[in-house]
Amino acid sequence: MNYPESVDYLYALGNEIRTAKLGLERMVLLSEAMKHPERKFRVVHVAGTNGKGSTSAMIAAGLQAAGNRVGLFTSPHLVEPTERIVIDGRAVTAPEFSEAFDAVRRVADRMMEAGTLDAHPTYFETVTLMAFWWFAKQEVDWAVIEVGLGGRLDATNIVTPQLCVITPVDYDHEAWLGKSLDAIAFEKAGILKAGVPAVMAPQRPVARDVIVKRAESVFAPVLDSAAWPVAELEIGAHGSRFVIAGLRIDCPLAGEHQVDNARTAAAALNALNVTPEQIRAGIAAARWPGRLEMVSESPEIWLDGAHNPSGARALAAYIARFHAGRRVGLIFGAMRDKSVEEIAGVLFPLADELILTAPNQTRALRAEAILGMEPHGNVRIAADVRAALAMERRCDVLFLAGSLYLVGEARAILVQW
Numbered sequence: 542m543n544y545p546e547s548v549d550y551l552y553a554l555g556n557e558i559r560t561a562k563l564g565l566e567r568m569v570l571l572s573e574a575m576k577h578p579e580r581k582f583r584v585v586h587v588a589g590t591n592g593k594g595s596t597s598a599m600i601a602a603g604l605q606a607a608g609n610r611v612g613l614f615t616s617p618h619l620v621e622p623t624e625r626i627v628i629d630g631r632a633v634t635a636p637e638f639s640e641a642f643d644a645v646r647r648v649a650d651r652m653m654e655a656g657t658l659d660a661h662p663t664y665f666e667t668v669t670l671m672a673f674w675w676f677a678k679q680e681v682d683w684a685v686i687e688v689g690l691g692g693r694l695d696a697t698n699i700v701t702p703q704l705c706v707i708t709p710v711d712y713d714h715e716a717w718l719g720k721s722l723d724a725i726a727f728e729k730a731g732i733l734k735a736g737v738p739a740v741m742a743p744q745r746p747v748a749r750d751v752i753v754k755r756a757e758s759v760f761a762p763v764l765d766s767a768a769w770p771v772a773e774l775e776i777g778a779h780g781s782r783f784v785i786a787g788l789r790i791d792c793p794l795a796g797e798h799q800v801d802n803a804r805t806a807a808a809a810l811n812a813l814n815v816t817p818e819q820i821r822a823g824i825a826a827a828r829w830p831g832r833l834e835m836v837s838e839s840p841e842i843w844l845d846g847a848h849n850p851s852g853a854r855a856l857a858a859y860i861a862r863f864h865a866g867r868r869v870g871l872i873f874g875a876m877r878d879k880s881v882e883e884i885a886g887v888l889f890p891l892a893d894e895l896i897l898t899a900p901n902q903t904r905a906l907r908a909e910a911i912l913g914m915e916p917h918g919n920v921r922i923a924a925d926v927r928a929a930l931a932m933e934r935r936c937d938v939l940f941l942a943g944s945l946y947l948v949g950e951a952r953a954i955l956v957q958w
Contacts (some may be wrong), residue, residue: 544635547642548622550899554664562630568699571670574648574657578670578677582651583613584700585685588692588729589708592742592802594710595794597831599806601685601824605629607815612684614674614697616665619831619949626672628679630828631919634771641671641678665689668906669696671685691718693731694840705732705761706809708802710748711851712880722747731754733763738812741803743767757827766808771800779835788817791825795833797862798855831948833859836955844951847942850880853887860891870894870936872951875943877906884943894936898923900946925952 542550570581585604587597594615601613611629618624626633627643633641645667652658660671669689678682686702688695699914710726718725726748733739733755741752741763749765756763774783780793781800785807792803801825801835810820833856835843847856858871875881889895895917897908923929925946941951 542639542643542646544639547639547940550646551622551642551664551667554757555663555687556772556807564694565696567658567660567698568666568669568696570652570658570796571645571648571662572673573671574652574700576643578673578926578954579700581677582681583683584702585704585813586688586697586700586702586732587685587706587708588688588695588732588752588779589706590711590725590729590849591855592708592805592816593687595799595832596742596806596809597685597687598763598829599792599794599827600706600809601674601683602630602827603626603820604683604685604813604817605820606826607810607824609682610680612672612679612681613687614669614672614684615687616668616689617945617946617949620953622668625668626675628676629680633675637675638671640903642667642674644667644674645670658796663696666696670727687756688729688732691725691728691731692757693716693728695732698732700738702732704809704812705734706805707732707739707741707744707752708745708805709742709851710752712849723751726751727755731771733759733761734950735759735761737761739763740809740812741765742801748772764808764812766801766805769804769808774800776800776862782892787813790821791792793825793827793835794829795835796855796859798858799833830956831945831952834952836952841937842939842941842955844955845940845942846948847884847888848879848944849874849934850883850887853884853942855890856940857931859889860940867892867937869936870896870934870939871940872896872898872923872926872939872947873911873924873943874898874900874947875906875911876900876904878904879906879944881906881911881943882914885911887952888942889917892917892940893919894934896922896923896929896932897921898926898929898947899945900927900950902944902946905944905946927954 613627772784899905
């Protein structure tokens with residue numbers, strides 16, 4: 542299949558969240574039939590609620606700075622599915638994506654015909670196997686693998702990593718992972734493996750207790766990155782500088798929350814025997830689009846997912862710190878299965894102008910349904926992201942937030958990808 546056909550086939554499998562089948566049986570069967578591509582490189586496995594992607598990107602950049610050939614697998618994509626599979630900072634091309642897709646599809650079709658597979662792998666299972674196959678084919682030294690949903694039963698959890706990383710755990714995807722923080726932490730901690738060292742970001746006490754208990758049960762040594770105090774912290778609108786363990790870090794990712802993500806990435810890289818200078822160079826070179834990313838200076842436009850309450854609080858803190866006294870515009874759209882009312886309660890009071898819209902997704906919440914969630918004196922509705930961006934505004938700075946799907950659509954319009 543060519544690239545458009547591959548993408549259409551994947552989308553025909555259904556939305557990757559709505560069709561998620563938590564469980565490893567199909568992945569185990571398929572990886573075995575494909576001769577276990579996930580065993581042909583060393584792995585850093587990253588789970589958590591917030592900061593997974595940013596932390597993964599910084600770890601991958603650090604490993605690359607150390608002279609390694611490094612794969613990076615993340616989700617979701619913003620504009621094109623090719624973004625999910627990256628080697629040394631370059632996303633696969635459309636033909637490469639199709640080649641990997643065909644490799645997985647041939648095996649799956651053969652197994653289904655033989656009756657050894659009960660159903661076609663899901664969207665996420667397929668793309669995960671594609672990444673494993675491509676990384677093996679390209680002979681990467683390391684792959685940084687971000688969990689898709691949860692951890693314990695996530696499709697990525699067939700790997701045997703050299704290091705596990707757990708970023709901050711918070712409320713998200715409660716319908717799949719559980720309603721309580723300890724239940725969610727239990728799922729995230731499910732990536733921990735017997736004897737495999739782990740690094741965890743600073744956590745809420747409940748989540749930390751669950752992670753430590755799981756680590757103890759499998760005899761996995763765990764380092765809390767909070768043990769590395771942050772000193773000489775300078776935070777600007779476009780990044781931060783600070784010192785940890787005697788190492789000065791220049792983090793190019795905006796937001797105070799990225800300090801903890803960079804600290805966790807540095808602790809992970811240190812555990813992998815990456816030198817201090819390589820850690821510093823890698824983190825300084827890291828990029829993570831669509832997360833507090835300024836995509837236009839005039840007019841000033843920022844993109845941020847902020848798709849769960851903790852992400853919304855991080856964005857709100859950023860706006861309050863760096864844009865106080867400015868007239869703030871907000872284009873907001875969200876998915877139905879998110880805590881939209883809570884997110885709205887955090888973000889809407891900061892907006893002088895509010896435009897509600899909906900991403901072009903079946904899971905999207907209608908803009909009209911958001912109207913009554915948080916009262917606002919200056920609110921308009923737009924049919925889609927393009928229409929929202931075209932509306933006349935009188936703000937000094939504009940933020941688009943509420944969903945990574947919304948961010949992806951905006952980025953496709955605003956940025957030459």
